[in-house]
Amino acid sequence: MKVSVYAICKNEETFARRWMESMSEADEVVVLDTGSSDHTAEILQELGAKVTKDAIIPWRFDTARNRSLDLVSMDTDICVCTDLDEVFHPGWRKLLEDAWQPGTGQASYRYTWSFNSDGSEGVVFWCQKIHARKNYRWTHPVHEVLTWVGPGAAKPIVTIDRIQLDHHPDPNKSRGQYLPLLELSVKEDPNDDRNVHYLGREYFFYHRWEECIATLMHHLSMPTATWKDERSASMRYIAKSCLMLGDSQQARNWYLQAIAEAPHLREPYMDLAQMLYESQEWDGVLYFTECALSITQRPRSYICEAAPWGSLPHDLRCMAFYHTGRPLQALEEARLALTLEPENSRLQGNVTLLEQINSGGSSQSFQFLTTSQE
Incomplete structure (x- = not known):
């Protein structure tokens, strides 16, 4: 052979x-x-x-x-x-x-x-x-x-x-040619739903929020756009663009639609959990991170992202438990987060501080830094 x-x-x-x-x-x-x-x-x-x-x-x-x-x-x-x-x-x-x-x-x-x-x-x-x-x-x-x-x-x-x-790519390599080539690809084959999704996503990367929303709305309307995972991803990018345009209610609605479209994926749950973290809606953070963690089978498609399968779900839960007055549960989640990212100095610090708090130490110096996604 x-x-x-x-x-x-x-x-x-x-x-x-x-x-x-x-x-x-x-x-x-x-x-x-x-x-x-x-x-x-x-x-x-x-x-x-x-x-x-x-x-x-x-x-x-x-x-x-x-x-x-x-x-x-x-x-x-x-x-x-x-x-x-x-x-x-x-x-x-x-x-x-x-x-x-x-x-x-x-x-x-x-x-x-x-x-x-x-x-x-x-x-x-x-x-x-x-x-x-x-x-x-x-x-x-x-x-x-x-x-x-x-x-x-x-x-x-x-x-x-x-x-x-x-x-192992070169981090300095430009992707500047991608957008015009994607626009060409959609022009050549406007019925290819896959590349319409990619084009909308590329508009998001270029901070062209309105074009991202319009393109991905079109993707969702295409008769051939039936793959639930990709449809959910389009909804998530629409939500992210709405957030960037200052419309948090629309973003929330789109995240909920993304969850309903593909409830087997961690990504939409985690996107909504992060949005709720930003607005300090701690009960919502706990609910949606729990939903994400209940999904234990990692999908084999490119839609699967790294953060929802790393320390982030436990990291957010740690913060939510801490801010709702439950330091013991916060420590448990902090340790789980650190297990998944043992070299992260911020997560190490969270564990140390929570151990001090749970042993009766002062919490005045305790601070959570921003999440790894920010």
Whole structure:
């Protein structure tokens, strides 16, 4: 079975050696360099990659990925698409071969998109960029997706939980091209609800609150927008935009709708809990954080965020218990928060101060700092 890795790159000499070491289990590594001015291409070639240089004008991620896929040898059985800022855990090749059956189209595997400051996992979801050589193409200018273009139904997907790919991006890398490419993507395919959601979310990142609300309201009205998780996320971004525009009542209403849309997700409960924390509505904080913590199965989609699965729920509960005169319960929650984020000095301080309070010490010096989300 022949396994080939393919990628696109531009000015990523910082990652080139680490990436090549991670991809060394493949039989072939091909890279499309789209205009590096550093030594990325030379390093990759030195370490055995086949590098082709080609400018993609106008720039589109799908065009670049398809051009790199075209470089993969036709006798390849399995194609593995990664980026140079990503790293497989060792042994991925054998896991892939053991799970891959005749007729398999794609593999789904665990992907850590971000890490917390203490090195623990942040956003985690399952990725599907491993695929059979024939009849697959990338579509959409940005947030590109792998699409089956062969006859009949798409081939089955095999899930391989033990394959782990980690993302360690350059924090200084600009995402400035995303917004115009998303606007282009929606213009090209206005019926694609996924990219309408992404565009509304991008408007939020750019602080364009009214456009965010209008775009995501449109997303919710689309007949094809049926995935509950993403619909709930649109409602949450609408709520956040309402907050930024000073309309807290509308924000509250949208958060409640987001909860009703996807009650299996922690995120909408925690967003509302944080809003109530800001207005010091402590009973509400306790109720909605309890709802969030009752969800113990972490979803596998990209909608799943890091904070609701970290120390934040217990951190907020600690504050709510303290401000309602229950220091013992506050200490219990503070310890739980610290267990999930043991290097956090603020959480360490909360535990120490609450231990003093519960042992009869003075509370005059006790202060809660802002939450990790602020």
